[in-house]
Amino acid sequence: MDHIFTISKKPTKSLNSYKQNIFNKLEKSIVCSISSTNVVAFSTESNLEESGSLFWSSNVYVADLNSPWQVHKILSNSSPVTVLQWDFTGELLLIGDEAGNVRIYKTKDHILNEWTLVLHTTLQGEHILSAAFFHSGKRICLNSEKKDSSSYNDKFQHLKFACSVKQFGGRPATGALLLTTTGMLAAVMLPQPTSQSPMIMATESLGPTRIFVKTADICYGKNGHFLLAVSSGNPIMPIQCYKVSVKKMEEKCEIQSQCLLSFYLFEAPKEAMMDQLTKDKRCSVNQIKWIMREDADSLVVSASSDKMSCLQVWELREKAVPVHKSLGKPETPQFYNTVLWQYQCHFQYNSKVTSLSTSKLSLINSPSSGYIVVTFADNTIHCLYKDSLKPIVNTKLSMTPRYLEEPNAKYQKIDTKITNIDMSWLGNVLLIVDSDDSLHLFKLPPQIDSSGPLTVPYCTTILEYCLVSGLDWLDLLLVLRPGSLDALCDRLTESFNRQPAAVQQFFYVQYLCVKISLLRLTPQGVSKANDLSSFLMLHSISTAFKSLLRPSEMNSHEKSPADSLASVISEGQSDVDKVLMHLEAKEFTVEPSTLQSLQQLIQWVADLALNLLIKLPDSRPSSGKLYELLRDVSALNMLREMLVLIRIWGLLRPACLPVFIKSDGSLDVLALVFRLLSRLVQNVNEPDESLIDECCLLPSQVQIQPLQQTNNKIALACSQFSQQILPLHLEFNNEPECLAASTEVNSGQTVDSIRHLYLGRTPRTIKQCVRCGGAAGTVPVTRTAAIRAWDQRWFRSCQCGGLWRMQVYT
Known part of the structure; x- marks a missing residue:
């Protein structure tokens, strides 16, 4: 469990002891949450922009996990924030507080540092304790029986899972279920983006009577219902469970709550420590979590006092109860099957539990996969197996406060504690926020096989899962070993090439993005990543240009214009004007105004072709399997197709043609570039000497504009990250110079x-x-x-x- 980084506020002079003691005695309400897009949301009780301010406020910030020092404030609240919850897409963020305010935010035009309020309602006199967005009904898991299959369709299965709330036509509704400390349920439903209807809201009591709830958790049932586990905090009182259904009835919303089986913690067998805890008046049930968020079969509950704590796992089991012979047939014994909570295991520790987190996704449809992470008041972090609570690994978070221009002897001793934790969706990293408003990131063991380090097959499976499910893979990049990147790229490429053509076409752009991000993690792969980025842009431009082509009315429609162009290009003709003779002019006609608007894209294609050709004399065939654009025949043929289109469109609208600064005014640059590329395609590994000589003359014939590369972002997922000594000590709103590229141009x-x-x-x-x-x-x-x-x-x-x-x- 490696410590990756710590981000703190700007160092300031220490506060006087009286004010500091007041701040330390205040009960902290600090929470954090990671979205499926690896955007971090966290609350603080101080202003990060004005770290020396003594005014209290509960602020909510967001930051991308790749550059977590760049934070943006969404909300400055007068009441402590108690709930931060992302939806499954990572687009909506729900914020709840102690005053009953419920706000749902969304990015404005998908800009990370611009947010808009899409819903705001207040539950008067209520304290928001827990919340969960409606389930969309989509669930993808790794098929454990076919996990070694080469086909994505066999390897990953779409499980049957009902959405939480259905609208007209069976579409899933967007909204959230809320629970307050007084046992009140509230459901809020967002209107459709195209609808002018107002927000729909309903409230209901959780039980027959209102009850006090200190801690609770919500998970999803397979039939579209929610399951809630609640506790009043008293260890001798039962852990109660409820089944809650939300239905939309025309323009109204209806909540139904049903009591389910409950259990008592002290009924666990052979637990002397639990007996001591129940007798301790300061003991309370302070954490409760469903082990799987999309399965209601098991719970983990923590009971803690100031000096000790105990975690218990309870599972729902089906048990056969014998029926008395007087009530059944005397000839054969009768049994009645019933479901009850059964104690499984426990974990004891001599410190108070401060936070608890379970895996958000189950990559394998099994309760034994994944783990539980728990933190204690002594700032220790323990990673435990879900099914047995046996320790996997543990560490301790050491925190030393920093102050401006103060020697170590004058440091004020501040009791900084871990206040909240959250796992990433893929379970690779753990985010920690402490009482001093600092963020910490830790590496976690692999979810499927946590007994060993990350392996290439496991990482390949996770990246393929991201392709199929649409999840972000950044947290995996932060924990990869640099030595395994080449093998990982090769295995991912081989696996992708074995997929059917339709599957490859559907996931192709996302697959290229994954490979680019992997290549940028090593200094040797940066140039290859730039080549692959250029190919991604070329592929996108090619798709956009070909989408403008329409078949002529006289054609038999057996071949589209794009197919006709590809077949002519494959014949190997090196004269661009002779290629035009084999094409139907009407099929490639586009409105002149449209062509003019695409001039900059046309210019980029021509500049890319020139930049590739001038690199040929100094280029040598790559000894490895890493991507190189100059050796990719399909990319070069795609570039030739674009040059043919540009040639045709130049006859329709000469102003859309790329602009060249030439030494000879009569030089036809497009024809020359097409001819050189056509000769290169014939033998990309060993081009003839005359072709290399002509490429050497290009810079003297035409001025070549170098392509601007975009890999100059200071971020964690970069080639410099593997060269750093961890943990990194970072500062909010201050870019770390250690991650800047040394050869940045x-x-x-x-x-x-x-x-x-x-x-x-x-x-x-x-x-x-x-x-x-x-x-x-x-x-x-x-x-x-x-x-x-x-x-x-x-x-x-x-x-x-x-x-x-x-x-x-x-």
């Missing part, structure tokens, strides 16, 4: 990585990717249908899959 110009426009030396406002650092302009350009479709392709995220962040320079 800055041309002084900011280039739009999506539209391929120059934005100037210091643009006032840009969108910047939080993963790769790519920039995108915010000022709209010529709005044709084609360019709108192109912008919409990158509206939600960058081409690498990272979220956008608005960057304003003053």
Whole structure:
């Protein structure tokens, strides 16, 4: 369990002891949560921008896990925040507090540091204790019987799982179920984006009468219902369970609650420590969690006093109870099957439990997979097996407060404790927030086989699961061993190439994003990652250009224009004008206004072709299996197809042609580049000497604009991260210089990585990717249908899959 980083507030001079003692005695209400997109949300009880402020406030911040020092404040609240909950997509964030306020936020135009309030309601006089978003009904697991299969369709199975609330047509509704400390249930349902109807809300009592609830947890049942486990905090009182269903009836919402079986902690056999705890007046049940969030078969409960604690696991088991012979047939013994809670195991420790976390996803449909992480008041962190509570690994979080210009002898002793923890969705990292508003990240053992280190087959399976499920894989990148990256890339490529053509086409872009992120983790792979990024952009441009082509009315429609172009290109013709003679002109006709709006993309394609050709004389065939764009025949043929399209469209609209600065005005650059690429395709591994000589002459014939690379982002998932001594000591709102690229080349110009426009030396406002650092302009350009479709392709995220962040320079 390696400590990856610690992020703290800006060091300040120590507070006087009187004020510090007051702050320490206040009960902390600090929570944290990681979304499926690896965005961290956490609350603090101080302002991170003004670390020396003595005014109390409960603030909610968000940050991407790849650059966690860049935080953005969503809310500054007058009441302590008690609940932070993400939905399954990672787009909605629910915030609940002690005053009964419920807020649901969403990013504005998918910008990480701009959020809008989509719902706000208040439950007067209530303390929000727990919340869960409605389940969408989608659940994907690894098929344990076919986990070694090469086919994604066999390896991963879509399990039958009902959505929590159905709307018209069986569509899943968007909303959340809330529980308060007085035992009140509340369901809030968001209206459809296209609907003008108001929010729907309903309330109901959890039990027949209102009860006091100190700790609770919510999980999902297979039939669309919720299951709640609640405790009043008294260890001699039962742990009560309820089945809750939410239904939408026209424009109203209805909640139904039903009592289920309960159990008593002290009924666990042979637990002397539990007997001591129940007799201790200061003992309370302070944590309760369902072991699997999408399965209601087992619970873990912690009872703690100041000096000791005990964790128990209880499971629902079916038991055959004998029926008395007077009530059944006397000839054969009769049994009645019933379901009851059965004690499984326990874990004892001589310190108070401060936080408890279980795996969010079960990659294998089995309760034995995954683990439980628990933290104690002595700042120890224990990782335990789910089914037996046997320790896997444990560590201790050592925290030393930092103050500005103060010698060690004058450091004030501050009792900093772990207040809350949360696992990432894939279970690779653990986030910890402490009472001093600092964040800590720890590496966790593998979920499926936690007895050993990360293996290449396991990592490959996790990356394939991310491809199929759509989850983000950043947390896996932070725990990979650099020595296994080459083998991982090879295995992932081999596995992907064995998939059917339709499956490859569907997941192709996401697959390229995964490979690019893996290659950027090593210094040797950065240039390969840049090549793969260029190919990803070329593939996207090719798809966009071919989508503009329409078959002519006289055609038999046996072949699309794109297929006709590909078949002509495959014949190996090196004269671009002769290629045009084999194509139907009407099929490649596009409106001149549309062509003009695509000029910058056309220019980028031509610049890419020139940059590849001038690299040929110095290039040598790669000895490994890493990707190199200059040796990819399919990429070179795709580039030739684009040059043919550009040639045709230039006849329709000459202004859309790429601009070249030539030494000879009569030189036809497009024809020359097409001819050189055609010769290169014939033998990419051993090009002939005459081709290399012509490529050497290119820089003297035409001025070649170098392509702007975007891998200049200071982030954790980079090649410099593996060279650092962990843990990293970071500071909020301060980029770490140790992660900056030592060979970073800055041309002084900011280039739009999506539209391929120059934005100037210091643009006032840009969108910047939080993963790769790519920039995108915010000022709209010529709005044709084609360019709108192109912008919409990158509206939600960058081409690498990272979220956008608005960057304003003053």
